[in-house]
Amino acid sequence: MTRTLTHLQRLEAESIHIMREVAAEAEKPVMLYSVGKDSAVMLHLARRAFHPSPPPFPLLHVDTTWKFRAMYEMRDRMAAESGMDLLVYQNPEARARGINPFDHGALHTDMWKTEGLKQALDKYGFDVAFGGARRDEEKSRAKERVFSFRSANHRWDPKNQRPELWSLYNARKARGESIRVFPISNWTELDIWQYIHLENIPIVPLYFAALRPTVERDGLILMVDDDRFPLKPGETPVERSVRFRTLGCYPLTGAVESQAATLPEVIQEMLLTTTSERQGRAIDHDQSASMEKKKQEGYF
Amino acid sequence: MAAEMSPSPSYAADALIAQDIDAYLVKHQHKSLLRFITCGSVDDGKSTLIGRLLYDSKMIFEDQLATLEADSKRVGTQGQEIDFALLVDGLAAEREQGITIDVAYRFFATDRRKFIVADTPGHEQYTRNMVTGASTADLAVILIDARKGMLTQTRRHSYLCHLIGIRNIVLAVNKMDLIGYDRARYEAIVGDYRAFAASIGVTDFTPMPISGFKGDNVTSVSANTPWYCGPSLMAHLETVELDVTADQARPFRMPVQWVNRPNLDFRGFSGLISSGSVKPGDSVRILPSSKTTTVSRIVTLDGDLEEAVAGQSVTLTLADEVDCSRGDVISVADAPPQAADQFEATLVWMADEALLPGRPYWLKLGAQTVTARIQAPKYQVNINTLEHTAAKTLELNAIGVANLSTDKTIVFEPYEANRTLGGFILIDKLTNATVAAGMLHFSLRRAQNVHWQALDVTREHRADLKNQKSAVLWFTGLSGAGKSTIANLVEKRLLRMNRHTFLLDGDNVRHGLNKDLGFTDADRVENVRRVGEVAKLMTDAGLIVITAFISPFRAERDMVRQMMAAGEFVEVHIDTPLSEAEARDVKGLYKKARSGQLKNFTGIDSPYEAPVSPELRIDTTKLTPEQAADLIVEYLIP
Numbered sequence: 054m055t056r057t058l059t060h061l062q063r064l065e066a067e068s069i070h071i072m073r074e075v076a077a078e079a080e081k082p083v084m085l086y087s088v089g090k091d092s093a094v095m096l097h098l099a100r101r102a103f104h105p106s107p108p109p110f111p112l113l114h115v116d117t118t119w120k121f122r123a124m125y126e127m128r129d130r131m132a133a134e135s136g137m138d139l140l141v142y143q144n145p146e147a148r149a150r151g152i153n154p155f156d157h158g159a160l161h162t163d164m165w166k167t168e169g170l171k172q173a174l175d176k177y178g179f180d181v182a183f184g185g186a187r188r189d190e191e192k193s194r195a196k197e198r199v200f201s202f203r204s205a206n207h208r209w210d211p212k213n214q215r216p217e218l219w220s221l222y223n224a225r226k227a228r229g230e231s232i233r234v235f236p237i238s239n240w241t242e243l244d245i246w247q248y249i250h251l252e253n254i255p256i257v258p259l260y261f262a263a264l265r266p267t268v269e270r271d272g273l274i275l276m277v278d279d280d281r282f283p284l285k286p287g288e289t290p291v292e293r294s295v296r297f298r299t300l301g302c303y304p305l306t307g308a309v310e311s312q313a314a315t316l317p318e319v320i321q322e323m324l325l326t327t328t329s330e331r332q333g334r335a336i337d338h339d340q341s342a343s344m345e346k347k348k349q350e351g352y353f
Numbered sequence: 354m355a356a357e358m359s360p361s362p363s364y365a366a367d368a369l370i371a372q373d374i375d376a377y378l379v380k381h382q383h384k385s386l387l388r389f390i391t392c393g394s395v396d397d398g399k400s401t402l403i404g405r406l407l408y409d410s411k412m413i414f415e416d417q418l419a420t421l422e423a424d425s426k427r428v429g430t431q432g433q434e435i436d437f438a439l440l441v442d443g444l445a446a447e448r449e450q451g452i453t454i455d456v457a458y459r460f461f462a463t464d465r466r467k468f469i470v471a472d473t474p475g476h477e478q479y480t481r482n483m484v485t486g487a488s489t490a491d492l493a494v495i496l497i498d499a500r501k502g503m504l505t506q507t508r509r510h511s512y513l514c515h516l517i518g519i520r521n522i523v524l525a526v527n528k529m530d531l532i533g534y535d536r537a538r539y540e541a542i543v544g545d546y547r548a549f550a551a552s553i554g555v556t557d558f559t560p561m562p563i564s565g566f567k568g569d570n571v572t573s574v575s576a577n578t579p580w581y582c583g584p585s586l587m588a589h590l591e592t593v594e595l596d597v598t599a600d601q602a603r604p605f606r607m608p609v610q611w612v613n614r615p616n617l618d619f620r621g622f623s624g625l626i627s628s629g630s631v632k633p634g635d636s637v638r639i640l641p642s643s644k645t646t647t648v649s650r651i652v653t654l655d656g657d658l659e660e661a662v663a664g665q666s667v668t669l670t671l672a673d674e675v676d677c678s679r680g681d682v683i684s685v686a687d688a689p690p691q692a693a694d695q696f697e698a699t700l701v702w703m704a705d706e707a708l709l710p711g712r713p714y715w716l717k718l719g720a721q722t723v724t725a726r727i728q729a730p731k732y733q734v735n736i737n738t739l740e741h742t743a744a745k746t747l748e749l750n751a752i753g754v755a756n757l758s759t760d761k762t763i764v765f766e767p768y769e770a771n772r773t774l775g776g777f778i779l780i781d782k783l784t785n786a787t788v789a790a791g792m793l794h795f796s797l798r799r800a801q802n803v804h805w806q807a808l809d810v811t812r813e814h815r816a817d818l819k820n821q822k823s824a825v826l827w828f829t830g831l832s833g834a835g836k837s838t839i840a841n842l843v844e845k846r847l848l849r850m851n852r853h854t855f856l857l858d859g860d861n862v863r864h865g866l867n868k869d870l871g872f873t874d875a876d877r878v879e880n881v882r883r884v885g886e887v888a889k890l891m892t893d894a895g896l897i898v899i900t901a902f903i904s905p906f907r908a909e910r911d912m913v914r915q916m917m918a919a920g921e922f923v924e925v926h927i928d929t930p931l932s933e934a935e936a937r938d939v940k941g942l943y944k945k946a947r948s949g950q951l952k953n954f955t956g957i958d959s960p961y962e963a964p965v966s967p968e969l970r971i972d973t974t975k976l977t978p979e980q981a982a983d984l985i986v987e988y989l990i991p
Contacts, residue, residue, distance in 0.1 A: 055601045058664050060386035060467040063597065069666035070625045073610040077679050077720070102623070102666070104654040106615035189460045195472075196457040215787040216455055216481060216703050218488040219776045220625065221717055225785040239469055241460045251382060321374040324367075 061248050068095075068236040069102040070220055071199060072183070075234055076102075076109050078224040079181035083140075085170075086112040086131075088124040089300045090256050091185035093131070094245050095237055097254045099183075100135055111138035113182070115173055117165035118143060119154055119302035121278050127257045142173035154304040155283055161302070171207045174231060181224070181232045189241045199238050205229035246320045259297045260319060262311040266290035273307035298323070367464070384462065387590060390471040390486045390519075392510035393496030398527045402496065402565030403459060403470055404437025406587070409572040410461040437565070456486040465591040480736060480750040481703045483513050484790055488776065491596045492521040494586070499532045499562075503545050508553075509736045511546075515555050516699065516752070516792075518769060521593050522550075522558040525586065530564040534577045553739065561586060600663040605629030605637070605685040606766075606774060608719035612678055613668050621652055621668040622677055624720070627773035629685060630662040631669065636686035639677045640764040645686050646673040680721040682764040682774070690766045690774055693796030695758045699768075700727070702747040704781070704788035710746065711878045713912045714788065716759060718777035724760040724915075725779065729875075731755060746875055747789075756797060760915075768792035782908050783962075815895030819853045823892035824989060825917055826899045829910060829964065830927035831956050832942055833934040835973050835981075836901040839927060842982035844899055850990065855891055857884055859902040872953040878909055885913035892921060897989070905955045907962040924967040925985060931956045933974060 058066075075082050084099060086092050099108040112132055132139035147164040154161040174182060188194050198214050200222050215223050226232060237245075249256060266277045268288055275282075276297075277290045282304065284290070295308035296319065313319045369377040393399040425436040459470040471486030473479070487493065493514040497507055514522060524546055532538050543560040550558055561570055562578050563586060569575035572587040584592070606627050613621035631637075635648045649670045651658040661667045669683065677683070684690055702708055708727060716725035730753035733744035747753045768775030779789040816823045826843065828836040837858055844856045863870070867883055870876040881904050888898045904910055914922040934956070935943040946954035953959045964970075969988055971981045 055598050056662050057385050057595070057598055058662070059382060060384045060462075061382065063386040063664060066625055066664055066666040070610070073623055073666070074720075077611045101654045103611075103613065104668070105619060105621075105652065106613055188458050195459060196455070214455075216485045216790070218485055218778060218787075218790045219772060220489075221776070221778050223717065223778060223780050223785070223787045225715065225780055227785060239458065239460075241462070241467075243462070244467070247378065247382060250378060317374045317378060320378065321370055324370045324377075 061244065061251065064237075064240055064244060065098060065101070065248075067220070067239065068098045071222065071234065071236040072099055072102045072108075074222050074224065075181050075183070079232075081177070081179050082110040082181040082183070083113045083174075083177065083179040084108070084110055084137075084183040085185070086114050086128065086139075087185065087300075088114070088120065088128045088131075088257060089185070090245055090249060090260060091187065091237060091240075093254050093256050094240070094248055095183065095185045096131060096135060097252060098236065107136040110183075111140050113140045113142065113173060113177075113179070115166060115169045116141050116143045117161070117169070117302050118148070119161075119165075119304060121257070121259055121276070121300065121303045121306075123257050123259050124300060127255070131255065140173070140177065142169060142176070144169035144172055153281075154302050161305075174207070179231065180226070181234055183234050183236060185237055186235045187240050187242070187245075188238050197235065197238065199235055200224060201233045201235065202226065203231045203233060207231070242323070243320075246316070246323065250316050250320065257300060259300060261315070262294050262296040262313045262318075264292045265295050265308070267293045267295060267308060274310065275306070276303055276308055278303040380464065381462075384465060384467050385595060386467045386469070387492065387593070387595060388469045388471070388490050389492040389494060389590065390473065390483070390490040390514075391494045391496065392473075392483065392514065393506070393527075397496040397498050398565045399472070399496050401437045402494075402525070402527065402563075402571070403472060405565045405568060405571055406468075406470070407459065407461050408437060409568065409587070410463055455482045463587065463591060468590065479509070480513065480701060480752065483510065484517055484701045484703075487514055487517040487519055488772075488790070490517075490519055492523065492590070492593055493519045494523045494525050496525050496527050497542060497546075499526050499528045499535075499538060499542065502542050503549065505737050507546070508549060508739070511550065511555060512553055512734075512736055512739060515553055516701075518772060518792075520557075520596070520599075522555060523586065523589065524558050524560040526560065526562050527565055529562045529569055529578065530567045534562070534569075536578075536580045559583070559589060561589070597664040600628045601630055603628035603663075603771070604688040605631050605635070605683075606690060606771065607631070607667075607669070607683045608721075608764075608773065609677060609679055609681045609683060610720045619670070620674075621670050622683060623666070623668045624683070625666045625773075626661060626663050627719075628663050628771055630660055631667075632660045633657075637671070638684050638686040638689045639675055640682040640684055640689055641692040641762050642676055642681070643689070644673075644675045646671045646675050648672070680719070682719065690764055690771070691796060692762045692764045694760075694762045695756065695797040696765070697754065697756050697794045697797065698777075698791045699752065699754050699794065700730075700747060700779075701790045702749055702751045702753075702788065703790060704786055705749055706781070706788070707749070707874075708747040708789070709875050709878050710755075711875070711882050712906075712908055713760075713782060713915075715780035715782060716757075716763075716777050716791075717780060718763060718765065718775075718793075719773055721763050723763055725757050727779075728756045728758075754794075757791075765793050765796070767794055782911070812893045812895060815893070817895075819895050821852050821895070821897060822921075823895055823918075824897050824921050824923060825888050825892060825913075826897070826923050826925055826985065826989065827888075827904070827910065827913065828899070828901045828925045828927055829904045829967075831929060831931060831934045831961055832903055832954070833937050833939050834927040834929035835978060836903075836927045839971065839978050839981045839985070840899050840901040842978055843985050846982055846986045847897060847989075850986075852897055852990075853895065854897045854899060857888065857898060857900045857902075862887075862902075872959070874906075874953075874959070877905065877959075881906070881909040881913065885909075885916055888913065889916050892917060903955050903961070905959065905961045907964065910964065923969065923989065924964055925969045925971060926964045926967040927971050927973060927981075928963070929973045 114128055144165055152161055152164045198217050203209055267274050268290055294312055296311045297308050313322045391399050457472045461468050473482040473486045495510050526539050526542050539562045561583055562581055563570045569577050570585045572585055574585050607624040609622045609624050611623040613623050631648055633648050633650055637648055638645045649672050651661050652668045710727055710729040713724045713726055716723050730744045730747055732741040733751055733753040735742055744753055766774040775793045777791045778787050781788050828840055830836050840856055844854050847854045867880050870880050891898045945951040946957040955961050
C-alpha cells in the first residue's frame with residue numbers, strides 16, 4: 054500500500070533535510086530569528102529536525118530596538134521553550150547615533166539590520182546563517198538558491214552562485230566566506246499559514262485582529278506601540294481593529310483593518326484579499342529592484 | 354480587452370473560503386506536490402503558458418494585475434492585451450547586467466495539488482540550466498510552436514529530460530489558435546515526435562494541443578479542439594503519478610545525514626528516506642560495513658511513527674550498537690545497494706574551467722563526500738545531433754561519458770534505479786565551485802578484482818636498512834627558478850652523508866616515462882600524477898626522493914601529498930619572481946614563449962599557483978644555491 058504524502062509533509066521533509074546538511078557540514082551555524090511567522094515555522098522545523106536533541110545552533114536576533122513589544126515577548130518565550138541559546142545583537146554605532154525610523158529613513162534599515170547583521174556574524178564567527186526567506190515573496194527571489202554564498206565582506210555575488218541539483222548542496226567554502234541558507238525557500242505564504250494552523254505553532258498576537266492605538270500616515274496605518282512614537286500636531290491615536298500581515302519595526306509596518314481574530318479567520322481573509330503580501334512593508338517601496346540591491350549589500 | 358481573453362476573473366476565490374474556512378483548510382491539507390519543468394524558448398510561448406497557469410489558478414493579486422496591465426501596454430508584445438509573459442520575465446534586466454540566471458522557481462496551487470515550476474530562461478547556458486531544473490522534476494512540459502513543428506531545440510530538450518530520468522513527458526503543441534486548430538497539422542507534429550522519441554529511448558509521452566495565449570486545453574478542455582479526447586494540461590498535472598509515490602515500491606534506503614546523540618542513552622540516525630518504507634522491527638543492513646540489525650523506533654517530535662515512507666525526513670534508532678555514521682546508508686537487509694570505487698558515469702560539465710582528467714575533485718553523492726578522479730572521456734554527446742564524438746576533456750555545457758575512481762568505497766545504485774544514490778556533483782577543490790553533475794551507470798568489475806598484495810618486507814624494513822627515513826623533497830617553482838640546480842646540490846650533500854637518494858628531474862622524465870605528454874593543463878596534471886606514483890614507489894623502497902618539476906597546480910601537489918605517509922612530503926617552494934626568472938632565461942624558453950613560439954608556458958600564458966604554506970620557501974633573490982641546499986638538508990636531517 055503506497056501512501057501519498059501531502060505537500061506540507063514534502064516541504065517539511067525538504068526543509069529538515071536542508072537543516073541537517075548544514076548541521077553536518079557547517080563549522081559554526083546560526084539561525085537568524087526575526088520573530089515573524091516565517092521565523093516561527095523555521096524554528097519549529099529545526100526542532101523537528103533534531104528532536105530529541107535541541108537544534109545544534111543558537112538563535113540570533115539582529116535587533117533594531119524598534120520592534121513591537123509583543124515581538125520581544127514572543128522571542129524570549131520561544132528561545133526558552135526550544136532550549137536554544139538566544140543571541141541579541143544591536144549595532145552599537147546605530148545605538149550611539151540614535152538611529153531611528155522617524156528621522157533617518159533608509160539609513161535606519163541599513164545601519165540596524167544590514168550592518169548589524171554583518172557585525173553580528175563577524176563578531177561570533179558564524180559561517181552559515183539560516184534565514185526564513187521564501188522564493189514566492191518577490192520576483193527577484195524566485196531564482197535565489199537555497200545555499201547562497203557571501204564573500205568575506207558579506208557581499209552576494211549573483212554571478213558566482215552554484216547550481217543546485219537534486220537534493221545535493223555544496224556547502225564548501227574558503228575561510229572567511231559564509232553561506233546564507235534558506236530552508237523554507239519553496240514554501241508559499243499559504244503553506245506557512247496552513248502549517249502554523251496544522252502544527253499549532255505559536256505566533257505573535259499582532260497577526261490577529263484587536264483594538265490597537267493607531268495613526269494613519271502616507272496611506273499606512275501605523276500602530277503607536279510605545280511613547281517613542283512622535284505624534285504630529287493635531288494627531289491623536291485612534292483605536293482601530295487591526296492586524297499585521299508582516300512584522301518588522303513598528304513605525305515601518307502598516308496594519309490592515311480587520312476583524313480576523315482567529316487563525317482560520319486570518320487565513321480566510323488572506324485568501325479573500327486581493328493584494329499581495331508585501332504591500333504593508335515600506336521597505337520594498339523605496340525604489341524599484343530595491344530588494345535586489347539590499348541583498349547585494351548583505352541584507353537578507 | 355483582458356476580459357475577452359480571460360475566461361476566469363483575475364482573483365475569484367473559492368466560494369468555500371467565505372462559507373466555511375475550516376472545511377476549506379481541511380480540504381487543502383491533503384494536496385500533494387508536483388514539481389515540473391517547462392522546456393522551450395520565449396518564442397514557443399513558454400512564459401505565456403506559465404503566466405497563464407498562475408493566472409488561471411488565481412495566483413495573481415489585484416495589485417499585481419494592475420501592474421501587469423500597465424506593463425502590458427507599455428512594453429508588452431500583445432498590443433493592448435495582457436502579456437502573461439511579463440509575469441515571469443522578471444529576469445530581463447538581470448540578463449542585461451550579465452547576471453547568471455539558471456533556474457527560477459514559480460509556485461501555484463489548485464484544489465488537488467501544489468505545483469513548483471522550474472523555469473529555465475536563456476539560450477546560452479541551456480544545458481546547465483535545464484539539467485539543474487530537471488533534476489528535481491517529476492514531469493517535463495516540452496513546448497512546440499505549432500507553426501514551426503519539431504526543431505533542433507525540441508530534440509535537445511527531450512534528450513536532456515530523458516538523460517535526467519524524467520518519466521512523464523508532456524508534448525504541448527502550442528499556439529494552436531494561430532494554425533486554426535488544424536488537427537492534421539497537430540497529428541503530423543505528434544507523429545514526427547513519436548518517431549524521434551523512440552530513437553532516444555522515450556517510450557511514452559502525452560501529447561496535447563494547447564494555446565497558452567487563448568487558454569485552450571490549459572485549465573479546461575477547449576471547444577476549439579473537439580477532436581482531442583485527452584485531459585487539459587492542468588487536469589493531467591493534477592493526476593499524473595508522482596516519483597515520490599513510485600519510489601515507495603522500491604527497496605528501503607536511507608542515507609544517514611546526521612547522528613543524533615543528545616545523551617548516552619539515545620543514538621538516532623537521521624536522514625531523508627530515498628526509497629521504500631520502514632517499520633519498527635524491520636531487518637536492516639548498514640552499508641558499506643554490511644552489518645545487520647533491526648529498526649527499534651521511528652522518532653519524531655510528536656511521538657513515534659508506525660511507518661515512514663520515501664520522501665519523509667526521519668530519525669531511526671537501531672536495536673544493536675552497530676557502527677553507523679554520516680554517509681552510511683541504511684537499507685533493507687536482503688536487498689542492499691552495492692559499494693564500489695570505480696564507475697562509468699555520464700557527466701554534465703557546468704563550469705567555465707574545463708574538466709581536467711586525472712585531477713582530484715570532491716564528489717558528493719547522498720551524504721558521502723570523497724575524492725574522485727575522472728579519466729579522459731570515452732566520448733562526448735552532441736546534444737543537437739545526438740552523435741557521439743571523441744573528446745579529451747569536457748567544456749562548459751558538454752555532456753560526456755567517462756570512467757571515474759574514488760579514493761574510498763561509496764554506496765551507490767545506478768542512477769536510473771535511484772536518483773539519490775546515483776546522482777552526484779563534482780566540486781573543485783580549490784575554488785569550491787560545483788563544476789559538474791553526474792549520473793552513475795554501473796561499477797567497473799576491475800575494482801573487485803585488483804587487490805593489494807600484502808608484502809612481508811615493509812617499507813620501514815627497507816628504510817631502516819639504509820639507516821634513514823623515506824621522504825619526498827618536492828621542489829616547485831617557475832621555469833628557471835633554480836629547482837634543478839638546487840636539487841642537484843641537495844642530492845650531492847645527502848650522498849656525502851651516506852643517504853640513499855634519487856633525483857627525479859622534470860626534463861629527464863619527459864624524455865622517457867612521460868614522453869607522450871605535452872604541456873596542456875590536462876597533460877600537466879597527468880605528468881605530476883605519474884611522477885607522484887613513481888615517487889611513492891621509491892619511498893616504499895626506502896629512498897629519499899628529490900623531485901624538480903614546475904608542478905604549477907596546487908591541486909596536484911596536494912594530491913601527491915595525500916598519497917604519502919604523514920610528514921613524508923616536504924614541499925619546497927623555489928621562489929623566484931617571474932621577472933627574475935625571465936631575466937635569467939637559462940634555456941631561452943621565456944623568449945620563445947613571449948614571441949608566441951611556445952604555448953602554455955607557465956607564468957606567461959599558463960598559471961602558476963604558488964604554495965600557500967610549503968614546508969620550506971627558498972627566496973633565491975636572497976640566498977645562493979649553496980645556502981639554499983644547506984637549509985633544505987638541515988630541515989630534512991636536523
